[in-house]
Amino acid sequence: MRQYDKFYINGEWVDPAQPKSLDVINPSTEEVAGAISLGSEADVDKAVAAAKEAFKTWGQTTPEERAKVIERVIEEYKKRYDDLAAAVSEEMGAPEFLAQKAQAAMGVAHLSTALEVLKNYEFEEDKGTTRIVKEPIGVCAMITPWNWPLNQITCKVAPALATGCTMVLKPSEVAPFSAYIFAEIMDAAGVPKGVFNLVNGDGPTVGTAMSSHPDVDMVSFTGSTRAGIEVAKNAAPTVKRVQQELGGKSPNIILDDDMFSKNVAAGIGAVMQNTGQSCNAPTRMFVPKARMGEVEEIAKQVTEKFQPGAPDSGAKMGPVVSETQFGKIQDLIKKGIEEGATVAAGGDGKPEGMDKGYFVKPTVFTNASNDMTIAREEIFGPVLTVIGYDDVDHAVEMGNDTPYGLAGYVAGADHEQAMKIASRLRAGQIAVNNAAPDPNAPFGGYKQSGNGREWGEHAFADFLEVKAVMGATAKS
Template sequence: MSALDDNLKKAEAYLERFRKDGVLNQIGGEAVPASDGTTFETISPIDLKPIAKVAHGKSKDIDRAARAAKAAFRDWAAMPGDARKKLLHKIADAIVARAEEIAFVECMDTGQALKFMAKAALRGAENFRFYADRAPSARDGRTLYGPGQVNMTTRAPIGPVGVITPWNTPFMLSTWKIAPALAAGCTVVHKPAEFSPLTARLLVEIAEEAGLPKGVWNLVNGMGEDAGKALTEHPDIKAIGFVGESRTGSMIMKQGAETLKRVHFELGGKNPVIVFADADLERAADAAVFMIYSLNGERCTSSSRLLVEASVYDKFTALVAEKARRIKVGHPLDPATVVGPLIHPVHEKKVLEYISIGKAEGATVAAGGEKVQGPGGGCYVGPTLFTGANNNMRIAREEIFGPVLTAIPFKDEAEALEIANDTTYGLTGYLWTADVTRALRFTEALEAGMIWVNSENVRHLPTPFGGVKNSGIGRDGGDWSFDFYMETKNIAFATGAHAIAKLGG
C-alpha cells in the first residue's frame, strides 16, 4: 500500500463521524443543530463530492450563542490567570494528541497539502501554549508617576467576543485568534468559514474535553450574510476579530458601528517581494517560490508581486519559472504534493479568470497558466508565473489568492519603492539585498505592516502581526493581542494634599 493509499484510508476513518452525524453547532456546551433544522453541504475540493451536512446557523443561533457567552463570562473572567494557564496548556496537549486527525481532515476539507498541514495542529498548539504562559500576567499594567500623584494601570477582559475565521488555513488561524481571547479572560462565539468548517468542530470539542467550561467557547456555522451579520450586530458581543477579504472587513465595520464594536481586521494583500541585483539570487528565488506556491497561494501574506532589478530580471524570472515547473501538483494527502486543489469551484473559477485576464493584458505565461487534471478531477490549477508585466495590470493590482505570481522589472531603488507602494494594500513586504543601508532606507519607506529582509515569512509569536491601508486594522501577536481583547483602566492616587480650586465657597 502506498503512502497516499494509507493516508486516504486514515482520512476516511476520521471523516466517517462527519459523514454520519454532520457538523453541529456548539452552544453552551451542547452539540446542537441549527434552530430551524437547516443544513448546507461542505464538499471536498479534491473530487467535489460532499463530505458532510453542516448546521446552517442564523440570527437565532447567534443570539443563543451570544447569550451563552455572556452567561459564562463572569466566572471565566474571574478565574485566576494561573488556572487559565493550566487549562490552555491542557488544550494544547490535546491538540497535539490529535494532530494527525486534524491534519488529514483539514487536507480533505481545504485541499491544502499534507506537507504543510502536518504542522498546522502543532502550530495551533504552540499558539495556545504561548498565550497560556501569558495568562497570569494578562491583567498587569504599569505604574506612572506624575506631580503629586501615582497612576496605576490595569487591564480587564472586554467581554464576549466574536471571531470570524477564513477558509484557507482554518485550524491554525482559529487558534491564533481564540487562544489570546481565552487567555485574556474573554468568552467566544466563533463563526468559521462555510467552505471549510470541519476542523473548527474538532477544535471546540478538544477544548471542552480538556475541561473548558461550558459556554466559554461557542461555535455557530453559517453564511456571512446571516450568521456573520447577526454576530457583528449583536449587542452582547463587544468586539469582532476577523480574518478575510478587505471588502468583507468594510461590511463588518458598518454592521458593528451601531453597537460601537471594537474591530480587529487581518485583510487582503498584494505583497511585493523586491529583489535587488546584489541579493543571493538562489535563496531569494527559493523564498519567492515558497511564499507564493506553498498553501496553494491561498494566504494573505503570499508574495504575489515579484519586483526584480532589471539587470537580473531575465535570469531571476527564468530561475523562478524553472522551480515553479518542477512543483508537484497532486492529491493533498500525497506526501510529495506541494500544491493541492483550490478550496472550491467558485474560487477556482476566480483564479482561472485572473489567469485569462493576465494573458489578455499582454503578460507572458512563463510557467503554468492553466487548469491541471489532478487526482479526483477537482480544483487543480498549476503554479503560474507571469513575466513582462507592469504594475498597472489587474494581475498586479488585485488580490488573486492563488498560485499566481506577477513579475515586474525595476530600474533602480526609487522605482522599486514607487512600484512596491503603488497598491491599496499594505500587509507584508519581502526585501532581498546585500546592502544593509539600503535595507534600512527601503524598509523605513515601504508601506507595509510587516517586512522580512533576506527571509521568507518566519513568524516569531511575540512580534506584532497586521497590515496598513486596506490590509487591516490592529495587531495580533504578543501583548498586542491583549490590547485588543482587554480594556485598560487607569487609577490615579494623590500622594499629597494638592491645592484644589474652590468654586462657590
C-alpha cells in the first residue's frame, strides 16, 4: 500500500496546509492501492512563491549549466526505471510490457531529446542591428493526465528545465504514483530548490488555483477539451500564456490496394494499444465501402489478440483507468448499437469471466456513419468506428469533418498518394504508413485539439519569450 502524504515544495517534502486524503484505486482489482493528500489554494500559493523565487537565479543560468542538471535527471530516472514502470501498471493498469517499453521509456526519450536540442539551441540571433533574444517565460503551471503519466510530465518538464523556467506540477489524482517517484528523481538529481514543485489535488481546486494564479506566467495543460476550455477561462484575466494538448477523434484513411488487410489490422491494433486511452488514437477508420465485409473478418481476428487482462498476466491490453471511465465507455458503446452501427467485435459489458477490474471488450463498429455519436465524441477506450467511403475525396472530407484536429493517419501501397492525402488532412501530426512515434516531431493539434506544440525543438517555443534589443549591433 502506497502512502504519499506530502508535497514537494522548494526542495523539501512538506505537509499539506489542510490535511485531506484521497484513496487511489487499482483499476485491475478495484481495490485501494494507496492514498495521497489533496492540496488546496494555500499549497499552490506556497509552491508558486517557491518557483517565483527560484526563477530569479535559475532563469539566469547558462544552457551548459542547465544541460548538466538534465543529465543528472536522466541518470536518476534510469536508476528508478523499474519503479516507475511498476507504478504506472498499478495506478492506471498498463500491461507490464507496455509500462516498460513505452510508458516509462517515453520519459527517457523526452529528457534525452530536450538535452540534445539544448546543446545546439540558438537563444540569440542578430537581424540587422537588432538582437533577438529568447528568454524563459517564468513560472509554469503544469497539469497532466493519467493516460500516459510519465510521457506527459516529461514532455513538459524537460523543455521547461532546458529553457530556464521554474514549475509547479499537478499530476492526475487518479494516477499519481509515478509523479511522486519522478519528484524523488528530481530531488536526487539535485535540481535547485524551487525549480520543480509538486502539489497534488483535483482540477476544480488545485488546477483552478494554478491556472488563475497571478504569479504563474504560463499554463501547460493536457486533458479533455472541456477541461481545457475551463483552464483557458481561468487564465484569461491575467493574460497568461496557455498551451493546450486536448482531445482527438483522429481519422485513419486506408487505401484500396493490396496492403489493405495489413493496414486495417495495424489500425485496429493501434486503437487497442494502451486500452484506447490515447488522445491521438486512430479511432475513426475510413475504408472503401465495398471492402467493409473484409474489415469485419479482420476485426474478429485482431481483437482476439487484445483480450484484456491484469498487467502481470501477459495480456496485451489492460483495464481502463476508473469506474467513471468504464461507465462512460459502456454508455457510448450502447449508443453506437442504438444508432445502428454493426458490432463486428466486442460490444457492451465486461469480458466473460472478468467480474473484478474495469475491463472493456475490445470493440469494433462497422457500417457506421460520420454523424453517429461514436464518430463524433472521444470515447477514450478500446473502441474503433469504421466508416465506408466512396472515393478518396469523400474520405478526406469526412476525415476533416470533426471539431478535433490532433492527429491523422494514412496507409496505402502508393506512398506518393498517401503523402498527398496527408497534406489535405487538417491535423497537427499525420502518420503515413504506420510510422512510429518520433520524439523530435512536434505534437499538438488544430481546432479544438489545442494550441502550441510539445516534443522536440518545437516544445521550447512555448516556454520562451522573445525580446528585441534594437541597436544591439549598431556601428558607431
